[in-house]
Amino acid sequence: MQSNEHGPIVILGTGGTIAGTAADPHDNVGYRAAQLGVADLVAAVPALARWPLETEQVAQLDSKDMDFGVWQLLAQRVAHHLARPEVRGVVVTHGTDTLEETAYFLHRLLAPAKPVVMVAAMRPASALRPDGPQNLLDAVTVAATPGARGVLAVLAGQVHSGLEVRKAHTYRLDAFGSGDAGPLGYVEEGRLRQLRDWPQGEPLGLACLPASPAGWPWVEIVSSHAGADGRWAAALAGLPVQGLVVVGTGNGTVHERLEAELVRAQARGVRVLRCSRCAEGVVVPTGRQALPSAGALTPWKARVELMLQLMAAG
Template identity: 40%
Template sequence: MNRLLLLATGGTIAGCAADSATSNYYTAGVLGGDALLAAVPQLQDLATISVEQIANVDSADLLFAHWRALVGRIRDAFAADPELAGVVITHGTNTLEETAWLLQLLIDDPRPVVLVGAMRPATALSADGPLNLLHAVQVALSHEARGHGVLVVMDGQVHAAQRVTKLATQGVGAFASPDSGPLGWVDDVGIHLTSVSGPRQVPFAYFDLPEQWPEVPIVYGCVDPEPLLLSTCLTSRVAGLVFTGTGAGQLSVGECRVLEAWAGPRPLMLRANRCGSGPVHRHAEDERLGLLPAGSLNPQKARVLLLLAVLAGWDRNQLDALITASP
């Protein structure tokens, strides 16, 4: 039998409500990973699955310490067992895409790491967690998934960590990959994935995450933004800053003036956009203001990249080179 490691972190997939007709009001992270596995007896025919509980929380309450534990456990598992087929992580959907992107930047192994969640609690009449988990295990065991890096499996679709995002608060089809679409899908026939085009970048493959993480806030663009927010970030000496700019990542005149007036050291700063899709391209004023375009990364994923860049001691040129090289 193939061997697989399941790391449980909580979320809606492990959530419980007062009755089976309730799908909006529930407590996330109630059931353990063993209970999730037991709810899908078909998994016993696919692989020998070891279950470990990393956390049991709503993913809105996920901490950097949980990320550190996940990265360490996955690295150790792959190093200790060459025959381990892959890793599946059950996760809350609210921050699932951020964890997936973090692991994509840190885990250097061709074997699949697959994140999966649910939009309805385990107690719901039409709970989507069991089928999502079955699909995730099937993908993690498949030869087709090798080399793709970290994947997200939801509602029968297989998404790449860099592109996937949660676009809706309800409904089982809440996840999508804007601009690119999913990598493939899984159904009764099997796993349908595009071929791996070449070796992938794992820029922080040998970086060990510390216990202390830097401050990297996200500033959201809007009509007549309050300059005090940006000024406070700069005077607080934050290590990095992500702008969720309007349109194609645009800052307001007021925000630009705050940056122009700031005489102290500038943190690493990325411009993303609030639109939900579309890239942020380089602008003539970026270098003068100390900014870098985030490319196709949404604000929350730009923050993940910026966190790792700051921790690794990267400068603006190193970060720019990585973003420019990313598809």
């Protein structure tokens, strides 16, 4: 599917800090997220008038409260607009807290041949120097770039792949990175400087999603650490949990007591993936693993991946 270089770009709003406000313009942390509509965000950036844009409010929430219902609706609306031949690309305004999970979910599900650009902000719209307007302008610039494809994230002038992006800082404006892979490119004065290829992949397709979000598989995250004894994993395995992601230490290593419980859970049919709590690097195979590795995935992306695998398997 090829994008129309003269067609509209659709901007879907879901809330987040980029749409947040605070009573005091000096307050960059005590704001309320998701207070402004996506049309208001676009109207606040006059430079966006150079492109034909359409806006749609899909949800209005703080992204820490993101849920499967919003994901399902967002995926459906993104797919709907991508299927319109005249649409050039889609931009999704989102909160920073779970942006990496939503980006991974959308790319694995849709692997779009047009750009789907996630954009967010670390400061509310009411701040003295909000970062949202520039980020939104940069996101539309990337969405309008000929040949762009896949789910991307644009923040602080950096372009990341939805497969790799992760929030790496609690407060800084340049809070996002892509681990060892690094950014796909940079937006500099309205132009994209591309460093790597666009993300690829085979789409799982909307058909793998259950009819209702209530039917999504239950996948939880447990962590390995000094003194881990596995009782939490054993308790979860005794419930109708379908998957467990274990956040290992170092190279995905897991405390022996926790590992023993996870191996027992795996034998009973619970799917398990093992990753690392380290901020960078991949889980390197050693040939002695009792639990399958999630490779380069962060724990949060590994959870999304396991849910999607379970849904695709029916």
